[in-house]
Amino acid sequence: MPPRKPAAAKGVSAALLKRVALSFPGVVEGSHYGHPSFLVQKKFLTRLRQEDNSIVLHVGSMDEREMLLENDPGLFHITDHYKNYPSVLVRLEKLDTETLRAMLERRWRAIAPKKLLSGATTTKSRETHKR
DSSP states (O other), X not given: OOOOOOOOOOOOOHHHHHXXXXXXXXXXXXXXXXXXXXXXXXXXXXXXXXXXTEEEEEOXXXXXXXXXXXXXXXXXXXXXXXXXXXXXXXXXXXXXXXXXXXXXXXXXHHHSOHHXXXXXXXXXXXXXXXX
């Protein structure tokens, strides 16, 4: 039997969130509705919610949000403020770096302009280059 890959350590700090978010082309720190946020061409990527140590993540649809909440309520949650939006809150202490990067990459690909997308390296191709 092949050796098992060690589980990724859980817990993402604000500093790690910043490092991962800013690693995507065109991402800058800015403000969104008065909150410090990460943006791509003035479009919202994510932000840290200090009040519950979570990040705000826009998802594809309300159905997707409900699926995430149902499948992993320890990781995903919402507040009344987000109940009518296709957004989910992700608890940093339950999150690992690989999952954070994948979630942000998906959102980044949804909002980044084509010129940034054309030169982007995907998570999968970065993993291939590491081997």
